[in-house]
Amino acid sequence: MAKKFINDPQNILIETLEGLVAAYHGRMELVEGVAALAKTEIPDGKVALLIGGGSGHEPLFHGFVGENMADGAACGDFFTSPSPDVILAATKAIHRGNGVLYVYGNYAGDNMNFDIAAELAEDQNIDVKTVRIWDDVYSAPPGEIEMRRGISGDIFVVKVAGAAAATLKTLDDVYRVTTKARDNTRSIGVAAAPGTNPVTGSAFFELAEDEIEIGMGVHGEPGVSREKMIPVDALVTRLMDDILADLPFQSGDRVCLLINSLGSTTVTEMLIINRRVREILIKRDIAVHDTQIGHFAGSQEMAGFSISLMKLDAELQEYYDMPCDSLGLTKQ
Amino acid sequence: MAKKFINDPQNILIETLEGLVAAYHGRMELVEGVAALAKTEIPDGKVALLIGGGSGHEPLFHGFVGENMADGAACGDFFTSPSPDVILAATKAIHRGNGVLYVYGNYAGDNMNFDIAAELAEDQNIDVKTVRIWDDVYSAPPGEIEMRRGISGDIFVVKVAGAAAATLKTLDDVYRVTTKARDNTRSIGVAAAPGTNPVTGSAFFELAEDEIEIGMGVHGEPGVSREKMIPVDALVTRLMDDILADLPFQSGDRVCLLINSLGSTTVTEMLIINRRVREILIKRDIAVHDTQIGHFAGSQEMAGFSISLMKLDAELQEYYDMPCDSLGLTKQ
Amino acid sequence: MIERLSLQQTIDMFVYVANHMEAVAARLNEADQAIGDGDHGEAMARGWRSAREALDSGEFNSIGDVVSAVGMRMMAAMGGASGAIFGTWFKAGGKSLAEDETFSSEALIILLDHGLEAVQARGHANPGDKTMVDALQPAATAAALAGTRPISEVLPVVAASAQQGADSTRKLVARMGRARTLGERSLGHPDPGALSTHLILQHMADYVGTL
Amino acid sequence: MIERLSLQQTIDMFVYVANHMEAVAARLNEADQAIGDGDHGEAMARGWRSAREALDSGEFNSIGDVVSAVGMRMMAAMGGASGAIFGTWFKAGGKSLAEDETFSSEALIILLDHGLEAVQARGHANPGDKTMVDALQPAATAAALAGTRPISEVLPVVAASAQQGADSTRKLVARMGRARTLGERSLGHPDPGALSTHLILQHMADYVGTL
Numbered sequence A, B: 001m002a003k004k005f006i007n008d009p010q011n012i013l014i015e016t017l018e019g020l021v022a023a024y025h026g027r028m029e030l031v032e033g034v035a036a037l038a039k040t041e042i043p044d045g046k047v048a049l050l051i052g053g054g055s056g057h058e059p060l061f062h063g064f065v066g067e068n069m070a071d072g073a074a075c076g077d078f079f080t081s082p083s084p085d086v087i088l089a090a091t092k093a094i095h096r097g098n099g100v101l102y103v104y105g106n107y108a109g110d111n112m113n114f115d116i117a118a119e120l121a122e123d124q125n126i127d128v129k130t131v132r133i134w135d136d137v138y139s140a141p142p143g144e145i146e147m148r149r150g151i152s153g154d155i156f157v158v159k160v161a162g163a164a165a166a167t168l169k170t171l172d173d174v175y176r177v178t179t180k181a182r183d184n185t186r187s188i189g190v191a192a193a194p195g196t197n198p199v200t201g202s203a204f205f206e207l208a209e210d211e212i213e214i215g216m217g218v219h220g221e222p223g224v225s226r227e228k229m230i231p232v233d234a235l236v237t238r239l240m241d242d243i244l245a246d247l248p249f250q251s252g253d254r255v256c257l258l259i260n261s262l263g264s265t266t267v268t269e270m271l272i273i274n275r276r277v278r279e280i281l282i283k284r285d286i287a288v289h290d291t292q293i294g295h296f297a298g299s300q301e302m303a304g305f306s307i308s309l310m311k312l313d314a315e316l317q318e319y320y321d322m323p324c325d326s327l328g329l330t331k332q
Numbered sequence C, D: 001m002i003e004r005l006s007l008q009q010t011i012d013m014f015v016y017v018a019n020h021m022e023a024v025a026a027r028l029n030e031a032d033q034a035i036g037d038g039d040h041g042e043a044m045a046r047g048w049r050s051a052r053e054a055l056d057s058g059e060f061n062s063i064g065d066v067v068s069a070v071g072m073r074m075m076a077a078m079g080g081a082s083g084a085i086f087g088t089w090f091k092a093g094g095k096s097l098a099e100d101e102t103f104s105s106e107a108l109i110i111l112l113d114h115g116l117e118a119v120q121a122r123g124h125a126n127p128g129d130k131t132m133v134d135a136l137q138p139a140a141t142a143a144a145l146a147g148t149r150p151i152s153e154v155l156p157v158v159a160a161s162a163q164q165g166a167d168s169t170r171k172l173v174a175r176m177g178r179a180r181t182l183g184e185r186s187l188g189h190p191d192p193g194a195l196s197t198h199l200i201l202q203h204m205a206d207y208v209g210t211l
């Protein structure tokens, strides 16, 4: 059992959110009575962006509320999607008369709860559209892309959605751009050691001393194969083959690159991974427009990493390049 | 032995630096022949800022090279200070005729190697001044402040130094402001589980299942006491008592706050810590100007965290508020 | 032999279910550990604890009110896939029973039928996908077949059918929810939501047995 | 009995030291593990490996050149506290011997004396602080006392004094370097840098013994 710096495990979510609000210095507040956050200054008539999902993956999701990022977040308990009333309360808190875009990872629980909330919001004359993120290449074959999970590609989609929602005038337009960002984003991940559930104290899964699991999800969902640990250059080569083939990314493409730690994998390791990723992209004649390296979407102290690529066109690049400010991602 | 995503352990440093250079998209390059980095565009006549230290703490130090941050970094092997020739080569690479400020953590090895390099640089008519960071409250009593270690307070000092070096015209002025930032910064840390040396594969130290070490250094140097794990609110209360008494920080002060993961401690936990820190600061009538939460100065996958406070005056605030862009810290 | 339950007995029945569902949380967590993320028992306990609060404190004018309150509380308190699915079941059932003042076998048929329909509309699971539908659907069929017999006779039959349905999920490969990614590895393990569907109906039957 | 070493013998002596210091790396790491960060043997091995490369390939006009090359390579290759300290020792010693073409007892005295002085100027450690100074200082004293006797007689005496000095650090509380924070907990363990100071001098003596 990992030693965690927490108080009563039952209070993790609310204490996390209070700590987050404190870090925003008045720019964000709790939505009354539920585990949800909203920016304090959202202009009238703005298309509002709501994100959300289970907690335990911090800074994902609620750490991506901020300037030119999401307007609010609906937060579930540990690794559990938020319930419709939380989502609805957050929706009402950020709605400014011009519709709300829901953006979240494609998990059965999230899908159903956000859908129910969307129906309840529509009952109250709030326009809602939804973009589910399904970037995890290993979680289903290309023909069943709507069965794929959302992992660290979430960050790119939320980044673009936040910029689009700050700029564009209609929900339909923001929806269109966000959908394009989603469709142009792919991720792959690998785990080397489990995290522990801070509520129960038990490990998410077991892996032998010398084993890694390719494609394991951020809640410990199984991936495509369990293999022996190999030098990271060889591992990255194999992962890159799979991600590049999927969209596919092609010679002449321009991409944003994100290398994400699932928890205890260090910046040192991510830099070594980045080195190899770039060697491979250079060989494939794929240009990298921007690189983000850090802890964006974790699974407690799981050891492992994920790589996300978003293929840019002029429009996506414009929104990607806008400055933004949030706990999880700040860009000048 | 933790499974690390590396290749040959002997190549960790160089591969890390190559990965870092790749992430900067032309804004940074390796200094020929040594483990050092320099920005590619440093204006003539700029006071240059060189930082550095042992590797394994990424993003500290080399991740803080960037716009309005350091101009270069001299990098040592794993947890080992760089040698004078590396420091000297980095010094020459970033010198633009107006002196170089060395800023680094106060460790015997770093001190001697940077001092030797400074003497060699002076031999070549390069003005050098040095600010050693000694923010770790627990590493020596207040009367022996020059014996204290540098930990996550490094980030605040480098932030201010970078902004000052981008603005002020003389090495003396940059030195003066940086010294003030150093003198106004205090940190405290606690460890709950060791990281592992990626070269040897062995853990840095041992701690019982239910024990934490207050004040442990980022290389596993012993702290002030080994204690039973307690709820984090109680732990933070105790840590804050000690850090606030040290400068001392007082009612009416305005501070910047940084909460740093030593490795595997999660953003979730840091947000819970932040919540308690702010409760205490409110009670003490200390205003927080800005909050940084993340992985800034680690010790591989060590579990633990540190808290840093920098007391602001108008001048420090001006430099702190300047935008900056680097792997480890970006501010709008 | 009990023909139908009064409004108060209906309330008492769901309080009885709530108390017993909390007690089986560990077993359900375990089942979810095998093919999911191990939190199904926790979620059920959370949902039924909240439902019991509503039952203890609420004013109810019809059994539909009671069932809806259970559904709303489960949906709000649980989150996750099961919060949406089980909440939908009871909310849909409650809506259709808004006029009823007693819990009869006809009411049970409606609760199961309309509930099943709503659950499938929400989650798109079909029988054989290895979800709670594989317990709820045979339960609904059994209720329809037992027709208008007294509630004290119908509920045990319905619960037994749900149990058979839940058992049958051991032989299914998951095609929905978290277990889907396991593929063949989900074989041999029952679906946790199907187990709790049986247990809910079983405890309803058990309660009536105590009268 | 050997009065003094030729230039080539001096080179060979340091090659001999280099080879043997690599072999004791594990022991030095262990010593550093007890009161430091466990890398002293690694650092020494790295430094002497690099020194040997210089010795193998360089052109040397004086024994000062040889000693300086060792110091420069140690300083550049090792990093850390020991790179600065041991590099300083040999660089300072080499500088003072730039005119000497043989390695005599007088040269040894200078190497130790001027080395010690430079090490103390650089690191500000005094005898009793539990550093390599506690081995280097008695070695320097022993060399001065042995005076002008042949190198083959002086070196073993000097090495023995260094060993005594290194041993004595077990009883000291560290006041310098990483071990300082340990305070009383450093008692009972020898200082790793003092151990390697002894071993360097011991291997120099051993080499001369092979002639």
Ligand SMILES: Nc1ncnc2c1ncn2[C@@H]1O[C@H](COP(=O)(O)OP(=O)(O)O)[C@@H](O)[C@H]1O
Residues within 6 Å of the ligand: A080, A081, A108, A109, C032, C036, C037, C038, C039, C040, C041, C043, C044, C079, C080, C081, C082, C083, C085, C119, C122, C123, C124, C125, C130, C131, C132, C133, C176, C177, C178, C191, C192, C193, C194
């Ligand atoms: N689409 C669906 N339709 C019907 N039931 C579902 C669906 N998705 C999941 N379930 C049910 O929910 C159960 C899992 O519940 P639970 O573990 O509480 O939620 P989560 O999967 O979010 O952790 C499954 O065993 C299954 O019976």
Ligand SMILES: Nc1ncnc2c1ncn2[C@@H]1O[C@H](COP(=O)(O)OP(=O)(O)O)[C@@H](O)[C@H]1O
Residues within 6 Å of the ligand: B080, B081, B108, B109, D032, D036, D037, D038, D039, D040, D041, D043, D044, D079, D080, D081, D082, D083, D085, D119, D122, D123, D124, D125, D130, D131, D132, D133, D176, D177, D178, D191, D192, D193, D194
């Ligand atoms: N100020 C100093 N003066 C003299 N020797 C020192 C000083 N600081 C450290 N040392 C020596 O260096 C040794 C440690 O070397 P090493 O472990 O290689 O470096 P580091 O401490 O950087 O890991 C100590 O055992 C001590 O003998």
Ligand SMILES: [Mg+2]
Residues within 6 Å of the ligand: A079, A080, A081, C037, C039, C080
């Ligand atoms: Mg769940």
Ligand SMILES: [Mg+2]
Residues within 6 Å of the ligand: B079, B080, B081, D037, D039, D080
């Ligand atoms: Mg060291």
Ligand SMILES: [Mg+2]
Residues within 6 Å of the ligand: C032, C036, C037, C038, C039, C040
């Ligand atoms: Mg579950």
Ligand SMILES: [Mg+2]
Residues within 6 Å of the ligand: D032, D036, D037, D038, D039, D040
């Ligand atoms: Mg050491």
